[in-house]
Structures are given as C-alpha cells and as structure tokens.
Amino acid sequence: MEELFRDFKSAGDPTAKLHLAQVICMELTLHAMVEEEIFYPAFARATGDEQMLQHSLKEHQELKELIGRVPAAENLEGAIEAIKQHTLHHVEEERRGMFAKAKSSGMELATLGGRIMTRRSEVAEAIQQA
Numbered sequence: 001m002e003e004l005f006r007d008f009k010s011a012g013d014p015t016a017k018l019h020l021a022q023v024i025c026m027e028l029t030l031h032a033m034v035e036e037e038i039f040y041p042a043f044a045r046a047t048g049d050e051q052m053l054q055h056s057l058k059e060h061q062e063l064k065e066l067i068g069r070v071p072a073a074e075n076l077e078g079a080i081e082a083i084k085q086h087t088l089h090h091v092e093e094e095r096r097g098m099f100a101k102a103k104s105s106g107m108e109l110a111t112l113g114g115r116i117m118t119r120r121s122e123v124a125e126a127i128q129q130a
C-alpha cells in the first residue's frame, strides 16, 4: 500500500493519478471486505474482545466513507491523503492490537491468512469480470 500511495503522489499525469487513486480505493475496499468476512468473526470467537472489534469496524466504516468521497472529490490529492492518514492509523492499530491479541490467543493466523488471500483473489476476479 505504501508504494501505491507513493506512486500516486509522484504521478504527474492526471490520468495516471486517477487510475492510481482507483487502485488504492479498490485495494482498501478489498482489505476491509475480506477482513470483515473472515478475520473479524474469527477474532471475535477466539478473543471475545468486542470493544476492539467494534473500534476496527468503526474505522472500516470511516474508511468506506472516505473512499466514497473520492469519485466526486474536487481535491483528489487531499481525498487520497485523508485515506492514507486513516489507513496508517488503522494498520498500525490492527498490528499492535488485534493481530497481537490474535496471536497470543492462539489463533491459527497462517490458516486464516491463506483463506483471506484466496477470498481476496476470488473477489478481485469477480470485480474484474463485472
């Protein structure tokens, strides 16, 4: 993701910038979708930490709202920067919070990670064919 944000920033051509903005939004939408579908329910079952779960869900919701503003954004640069800042916060928090807790709760992260990757490519493929 960091690379995508960097590419977006350095892209000079407006068409390339718009394309990168779309890729960023698609990647993050996919992230939220498969995480909510697979990781979050497994996390809730394993840890029962409803508070942590709700915080992450709230941030996904905020992210979706930020993404929703991109198509009509007058300031594309600003809209993507807002998404970037939000994502940096969210990813760091998930890493320290949810993923750390998942690990210490004995969740099978490798298996879950595999399922997430598979699901992600399924959805990505379905979107490309639509």
Ligand SMILES: [Fe+2]
Pocket (backbone or CB within 6 Å): 031, 032, 035, 056, 060, 090, 094
């Ligand atoms: Fe997330």
Ligand SMILES: [Fe+2]
Pocket (backbone or CB within 6 Å): 055, 059, 089, 090, 093
């Ligand atoms: Fe947060």
